[in-house]
Amino acid sequence: MLEIHEIGKNFGSFKAIDKVSLQVAEGETVGLLGVNGAGKTTLMNMILGLITPTSGSIRVFGLDLAKHRIEILRRTNFCTTYASLPGNLKVRHNLEIFARLYSVKPPKPRVSELLGLLGIEHLADRITGQLSAGETTRVNLAKALLNDPDLLLLDEPTASLDPDIADRVRTFVTEIQRQRPRSIVYTSHNMKDIEVLCDRIVFLHEGRILAQGTAAELKTIFQREHLDDVFIHVARAKEGELGLP
Numbered sequence: 454m455l456e457i458h459e460i461g462k463n464f465g466s467f468k469a470i471d472k473v474s475l476q477v478a479e480g481e482t483v484g485l486l487g488v489n490g491a492g493k494t495t496l497m498n499m500i501l502g503l504i505t506p507t508s509g510s511i512r513v514f515g516l517d518l519a520k521h522r523i524e525i526l527r528r529t530n531f532c533t534t535y536a537s538l539p540g541n542l543k544v545r546h547n548l549e550i551f552a553r554l555y556s557v558k559p560p561k562p563r564v565s566e567l568l569g570l571l572g573i574e575h576l577a578d579r580i581t582g583q584l585s586a587g588e589t590t591r592v593n594l595a596k597a598l599l600n601d602p603d604l605l606l607l608d609e610p611t612a613s614l615d616p617d618i619a620d621r622v623r624t625f626v627t628e629i630q631r632q633r634p635r636s637i638v639y640t641s642h643n644m645k646d647i648e649v650l651c652d653r654i655v656f657l658h659e660g661r662i663l664a665q666g667t668a669a670e671l672k673t674i675f676q677r678e679h680l681d682d683v684f685i686h687v688a689r690a691k692e693g694e695l696g697l698p
């Protein structure tokens with residue numbers, strides 16, 4: 454579903470992403486981990502075609518992203534705290550507009566269905582710009598599901614959520630994967646999210662992949678009981694110091 458081949462992104466002389474290769478299969482959820490500034494959002498933005506890579510290539514659904522962006526984006530969606538929906542519109546109107554942009558037919562029932570699935574019917578008539586950070590995240594998640602995407606990019610979807618709502622979001626993501634498996638790339642600083650949701654974990658560090666595997670494999674490789682400790686170990690290690698097999 455997603456094939457990233459030796460992708461690189463330079464901002465001036467700074468290498469934000471350096472020769473990263475990654476594949477995500479149909480129905481697979483891949484967790485992208487890394488310290489602040491590791492390059493996660495830059496990679497996500499390249500998959501969405503928002504940033505042009507300096508080198509390498511990205512294929513989605515077997516198509517070259519550089520040549521088939523519109524076709525690919527029709528079957529893709531994302532949730533990020535970095536892009537806000539127009540703040541002056543009611544939540545329902547925002548979602549209906551985006552549903553129309555994605556050619557969802559008919560848009561209104563789909564919006565109502567998603568508001569119900571996310572348990573945010575009570576936000577439908579609120580002004581989007583007046584929502585709390587946690588409420589905004591759930592509205593963004595509803596937006597991300599409007600077109601029932603085959604590829605879903607979730608950039609820190611539980612950031613700023615209280616533990617109860619974060620748990621509901623994890624259950625929601627598990628449920629949508631159970632109903633119809635899709636490919637998900639998931640970034641989070643919440644290791645519980647990653648353990649519960651991700652089939653495979655990729656550690657990015659200074660724009661490069663430092664380690665990857667399942668949560669269980671990584672814990673075994675690095676001899677740590679908890680994924681948090683694996684994260685700290687990998688984050689503090691320099692290249693070549695990890696003693697990977």
Ligand SMILES: Nc1ncnc2c1ncn2[C@@H]1O[C@H](COP(=O)(O)OP(=O)(O)OP(=O)(O)O)[C@@H](O)[C@H]1O
Pocket residue numbers: 464467469487488489490491492493494495496
């Ligand atoms: N437009 C830009 N111009 C210059 N440098 C940039 C630009 N965008 C990102 N960077 C730099 O690239 C690096 C990777 O940034 P990115 O936002 O991808 O990190 P991240 O892993 O998502 O971090 P965080 O966990 O803090 O969200 C950072 O050092 C950042 O300062």
